Amino acid sequence: MTHAVAVAGATGYAGGEVLRLLAGHPEVRIGAVTAHANAGERLGALQPHLPALADRVLQATTADVLAGHEVVVLALPHGASAALAAELEERTPGTLVIDAGADHRLESGEAWERFYGSEHAGTWPYGLPELPGQRERLAGARRIAVPGCYPTTSILALAPGFTAGVLEPRDVVIVAASGTSGAGKAAKPHLLGSEVMGGMSPYGVGGGHRHTPEIEQGLSQAAGEPVEVSFTPTLAPVPRGILATATARLRSDVEPARVRAAWEEAYADEPFVHVLPEGQWPTTKAVLGSNHVVLQLAVDPHVGRVIVTAALDNLTKGTAGGAVQSMNIALGLPEQTGLEIQGVAP
Template sequence: MKISAAVAGASGYAGGELLRLLAMHPGVAVKTVTGSSSVGRSLGELQPHVHALRDLRIEETSPDTLAGHDVVFLALPHGSSGAIAAELGEESLVVDAGADFRLESAGAWEEFYGGSHAGTWPYGLPELPLAEGGRQRSRLKGARRIAVPGCYPTSSLLALAPGFRAGLLEPADVVIVSASGTSGAGKAMKPHLMASEAMGSMSPYGVGGVHRHTPEIEQGLSWAAGEGVSVSFTPTLAPMPRGILTTATARVRPGTDAAAVREAWASAWEGEEFVRLLPEGQWPATQSVLGSNYVHTQAALDPRTGRVIASVALDNLAKGTAGAAVQSMNIALGLEETLGLTGGGLAP
């Protein structure tokens, strides 16, 4: 029998991407989709690209509606998952695509998000190398609750974690700049996301260390380094529907050469299906990973300044959100980790 799944927040971008991937997953049957203002409408009306599930009707998002499924995906606004998850039993694997359970520090949550901290769940970035050895994958096996990483943190952690785990990078003076497509801001109408405002233009936002993903990036890099890492993070809005290109730089420790950098990144991603280190001299491009769960990365040493420059391209809705959720589900339920996720990117 197939795994029964429910998706809350089915009308949004993250919910739509989850449904697209789950509809192609050979081991999952989506039984329930929920929303708020869209209750009663057909999924085909709201997510017309998910052909296989077009006849499902949007139901109210409530614990009663979501209960009884093998897996429940929560693709809800930040701060909305905690109360619902608290009412769901351990018989359901709950995978939260929001931020409610990502942070270990209640203080960081209150500072960057406001309100009460709902708690901390295992972090759904399987490939993340840890300072004590192993990877985050081991913490997801058999889990009943999983927090999917943010899209910016996913790209930032995959960019620099190899260098921190190998002990090559200094934990201070880390600078990360990311460009994201407009879908990263969600589906709600906002003037600055209108085509006439966003197309043909780029702009930074969340400048000055105030973006909500900053503590999550520092948390994950600290797990890889085995010590506290401080980060200056600046996101930018790019004129494209989806995709993230992150460029990260950090000071190297004395004695680190280009060969050591290449070895650290190659060793970190050897054997990983979804994170690919490109050949030397080839740099990531968002188009190469569009619509896929794959990540392209590259790193180089600038010997003049003593800094590593690492770049990552991923699809913010796939590996950055929904793909990570499905990948984590596969691990937690003992399925093949790559099941339903090995489709390539779209080009041109």
């Protein structure tokens, strides 16, 4: 028996990527596809890379349309999911609702209000299965908050070191470059091709990026104590992908030779996270279109720091792939179902 899945926000980058993955998923049937301003149009006119769904007519994003599905994926801007999710809870409490937006990721209401400027909607189980203990929280869940793309990359880069107790929880520095699709599909002058091509630029500098508290939350869970992070994002002139360089101080009693083993042991049985052989470094191109993460690490003995570089596709593992992977766990399906797609080259 297949599971009926509705996708709200089907015309955006995240919604389109969710549909791309679901179209190849053997255990689901795609139900309603919805939009706001584009309701009534053909999906194919807005997502031409999805020919199997081209003739679907976009419906309005309402609880009436979404109710009755076993799974609802909300690929909506932050602030737009909470009210709709609450209405679905009243209408169909047994529905698995997966929020690909930010509304339900943070545990701290204070952090939410400080970074997002609105009332906190509550916290749902966090859809990062590779975080220790998280698969147990996702199994059978009816509500799942998909992590942000930067937090997925950053947490996976450093979590093994904190779990193993080899890293100091202070003075953690992460600099990450993302493709322009991370900013969404709405037209913005600074994201025009002529503005982006041939250059890189920082933004959210000085601890102002909204993903900072989410990164700290995930790494603190791995460490079992508060972790403080300085996070700086940059915009890269590519459509997709994130390359993060994350560094943390090595604890004084830890031998550098022990460090690599912590990451290799943590990810030895993970289907989607790969520690590359020594000497091989991650590239975003290697994971394009896939749910895979590649990473490499080194110890800088001069300053006693561990440096981890990680790459993933921000729309796949960073958003839609994380949603489908978590959905599989919640429904009791094999975790890799529908996600076996490899990277694209050249």
